[in-house]
Amino acid sequence: MNSLPRDIQVRLATAGDIAEMARTRATDPSVRPADSRMAAYREGRHHPHQALAPRAFYVAEAGGVLAGYIAGHLTRRYGCEGEVQYLYVALAQRRTGVAGALLQSLAQWFVGQGATRVCVDVDAESPGAAPFYQRHGAQPLRPHWLVWPDIAAVIGPATRR
Numbered sequence: 001m002n003s004l005p006r007d008i009q010v011r012l013a014t015a016g017d018i019a020e021m022a023r024t025r026a027t028d029p030s031v032r033p034a035d036s037r038m039a040a041y042r043e044g045r046h047h048p049h050q051a052l053a054p055r056a057f058y059v060a061e062a063g064g065v066l067a068g069y070i071a072g073h074l075t076r077r078y079g080c081e082g083e084v085q086y087l088y089v090a091l092a093q094r095r096t097g098v099a100g101a102l103l104q105s106l107a108q109w110f111v112g113q114g115a116t117r118v119c120v121d122v123d124a125e126s127p128g129a130a131p132f133y134q135r136h137g138a139q140p141l142r143p144h145w146l147v148w149p150d151i152a153a154v155i156g157p158a159t160r161r
Helices: 017-026 038-042 098-112 129-135
Strands: 008-012 051-062 065-075 082-089 118-121 139-142 145-148
Touching (some): 008 098, 051 082, 065 098, 129 145
Antiparallel strands (some): 008 051
């Protein structure tokens, strides 16, 4: 779980990536369009309920093509210290390790911020979402919410800071 497939690169997202994220998601008939507030979220102008200002936004690329993205922020929601806001993987890149690589990158950011308890609002329309998060150690918190009591478990002992 700690190594990326060799053709996948994860990096911090830039403002220029937002349009490509929306385009990539728009080609996927199984999901709703991208959140129109992503740019504002990334820039710190959109704040989800009980969100704190620090946030991180990552993209994964495979062969120079956007393969997915993830974002999260610090929070006080439900007694958590961090929250996963977005996670999307392009249809052609699913089950290739992209989602896990993105989650590990965000988990490292949370750990670096001192956030241990991290929650995620699971999209009921995404049948793979809850099983993915649960495979990575998330536990039920409330209806459609999961929590990692210690997000560092996602990273594994070899890469914890």
